Amino acid sequence: MTMAKLLEVDDLHVRFRVRDQDVRAVNGLSYTLDEGETVAILGESGSGKSVAAQAVMGILDTPPARITKGSVRLRGEELLGLPERRRRAYRGDRISMIFQDALTALNPVFTVGDQICEMFQVHRGMRRKEAKARAVELMERVRIPSARDRLGDHPHHFSGGMRQRIMIAMALALEPDVLIADEPTTALDVTVQAQIMRLLADLQDELRMGLVLITHDLGVVAGVADRIVVMYAGSVAEQAPARDLYARPAHPYTKGLLASVPRLDRGGGRLVPIRGVPPNPAALPSGCPFRPRCPRVERVCAEERPGLVEVAPGHAAACHFADEVHAHG
16 A cells, blocks of 8 residues: 655645635645655745745635645645644644744734744643743743743744744744754845754654745755746746756756856856746636746747746756756756
């Protein structure tokens, strides 16, 4: 009997109804995650990656959002359609999330100790004293100096990097199977970014959890991801093992992203930006959504929306010319 994947997202569609417009935020996203694996969801702002994560977590505001199609399974159990009380029991316990802005995600009124203790009191039924001891352990685990003395501090007393560590501590409090990290290093300087990513990697190894890393930063992805899913206009543009995607991209969008990032191994030359802007999700173009910005565009791109074409084992791209793009690296 084949073991179920840790997390399976299959053909996920999310729509928003805004001022009589149907905004198609996510259009058929599919990916899987194994125990101990890191899958990076990569894309520009507006690509649908954060909305998809909120749909997986079950925290979308409905309305205006609605999941119109798809499946989200955790160890084979379908999460979509579960009663809210049962879904709430999964959040934090089996699947948890680190949000993009720790200062707004943390409650400014309560101390960080209170907020971490609440996880143990609500989900584990612990008494206050025991929960407080576990909170200190967690803060030490994410390397916050003088953890016991800082339990009574409020979020604004911490630096940006330390607040992000508090968020990580809360997300890992119940040792979830899956951790979703939504832009966990945004607004942090490069040194602190590296510290946070190293911390996540160490904790992942320790707990054997699956990590979904949502980001727009190719540099962050390079050193940590096992597989990468590139999103564009709510859809999967390309998915591949990380090493393969960097070495031989098969979608013009991915190729453009890589060309627009400075690299230490390639001296000289100019960066090549992707022309144009991402499409309006309420008025996507016909055919391929990347068509208006694509240097490889032909008539078929306007007439037919491409499906995912496999160019190598585990490597597929939604482009009519994926084989050709892949062949030329």
